[in-house]
Amino acid sequence: MAVRLPRGFRAGATRAGIKPSGKPDLALLVSGLPASWAYVATQNRAAAPSIHRGRALYAQGGALRAVVVNAGNANCATGERGFLDDRRMAEVAALRLGVPVEEVLTASTGVIGVPLPVEKVETGLPQIELTPYADAFAEAILTTDLVPKVAEAEVEGARIVGIAKGSGMIHPNMATMLAFVVTDAALPQEALREAWRGIVDRTFNQVTVDGDTSTNDLALVMANGAYGAVPLEAFFPALEAVARELARKIARDGEGATKLMTVRVVGAGTEEEARRAARTIAGSALWKSALYGNDPNWGRILAALGNSGARFDPLRVRIQVQGIPLYAGGALPFDRERASQAMRAEEVEVWVDLGEGPWEGVAWGCDLTEGYVRINALYTT
């Protein structure tokens, strides 16, 4: 695809031998200038050493120059040694690039509980060829994702490029979502951090594949200023659009998924309730199964809504699937065959009006398929 990175960024990857498949698995993303950055990481209490280290760097408030990522080993639940190995990964990258180790972030995804073969990182890192393109990096950070995920935008001359991996399984462990967004716009770190928190809440945090949060998730944005300043009111919406596109791509590539589901909740009493309601519907195993079977089973949407904690009166709620009204305070007559046919699509939109207030929220998910079960049960051990 050849996606050019914003000015001043380079990236690359190599086959370090961490993935049993022998595919590229060690990747580096570098800014020629110190970059302001913002970062949101998993809330999982069993978080990996890379997450703990990232949080500490974030709290220090310094600039960032590089991210080194290994795919194949989460370096999680690896005891005290895991923390040393994670730091070593950062040191090797810092040495290669000639930058302070506190300006190098680490990220890992893959098997849990197996020590990181850090000597493979030491051998592999010097072999990485850095180029102005995102492609090799986007490919190397994948686990069992089916496709690389890249999104881009331009704002008055400044460029934004986002790269993500989604929910794929490496034996014997869990999916991890990683997102790296880079821009050559000049942005004050404080403004970037404040905006990023909200953007992540409205995009990556609204994706659900199976309700399991990984120990290694993170979403990063780096702004190196190589282009110069741009108006924040134009920049942040473009940044959010890039994050949203990555979020959609992650949901679409969920394990075993055959389709992308977008849930749009309007008329909520608060923004948080709108988002929570959308997430709960997108995450309902019963509705996700119905989606797979092309069954316009609005009762499951209503029941999921009832579990979300959002306030509503069932007599005022309205539900549409693919634009077809199914429920409005009570069952509506509809052509079941036509509705089922409309659900046989790559993308299915669920629209719910709570009839309570002015707030809206969107979430993304996918269907629950026999393929999901097979990937996570039968094709392991």
Added chain:
Amino acid sequence: MAVRLPRGFRAGATRAGIKPSGKPDLALLVSGLPASWAYVATQNRAAAPSIHRGRALYAQGGALRAVVVNAGNANCATGERGFLDDRRMAEVAALRLGVPVEEVLTASTGVIGVPLPVEKVETGLPQIELTPYADAFAEAILTTDLVPKVAEAEVEGARIVGIAKGSGMIHPNMATMLAFVVTDAALPQEALREAWRGIVDRTFNQVTVDGDTSTNDLALVMANGAYGAVPLEAFFPALEAVARELARKIARDGEGATKLMTVRVVGAGTEEEARRAARTIAGSALWKSALYGNDPNWGRILAALGNSGARFDPLRVRIQVQGIPLYAGGALPFDRERASQAMRAEEVEVWVDLGEGPWEGVAWGCDLTEGYVRINALYTT
């Protein structure tokens, strides 16, 4: 099986024609004496009229004489008419039994959004033959449960019998858990209500099949005093044992399940954290898939734990599956083939020590199978 009800209780069922299959679908459970009672119902905001009516009766604090249950139609999301139909169902039962309508509880399970054919209830109710046995009632309240669920206990001469239905699907809607426990012990209503709340929290509320809470769930206990008083300190543990046995049976009969999972969390900082941790592990789609595949994938248990909100230090956590230690602050060496073999069982126990405090909690669940997806996706519409 012929399970005799406690003294003074009778029950029966008939084929009212509500289930498309023509199976028994209208059931009555009656106490000859006014009974003290306690009741916990779904938190779902889209709760059915029967739930709203039950809550109002509960708040009035009067005695209970009977429960009338229809299986086949949840009478939920049926608009204003649903409330009238629900009350009519209670009235017809009250007329037949010659008791005040405020002493008759209703319960419904089945399809959402379709008006209840209340005339079938009117025709069917007089045909119900009441007997001193639980069996016909236990059979009629099922939807796609595979087996009736009954449990019993005796406390110093008083008897306890519990009857439940679990998670089965009726096209096009969701599973519902209903539990009815009756005893001939004499119990003060206040003491019963206080104890029941805790018992339900430790038993029925610790069951998870797919994370979707129904609009029609309820768990009821009735005590008619026909036997006389028994010591509460002996009675409540026996009542809890009956509830626990029903909870286990519901989990084992989860949709598509091939095995029962019991998750026991010890060493938690609070009881609520212990229970939440156990529930989160039992509900993890990733771990449930691994369970199906007999994969001793403890990383998924640790990751689920990390999402539960319970406090712990990963370096102090211990995890066992079927009594085999897999993790103790780090990966333990274990025979993967032997552990997988041990998971090929009807019941699998997960044991987790958080290493934080003295509290324990148990949850029950089942594996996530291709059968679950098929039941809920492919075999509908």
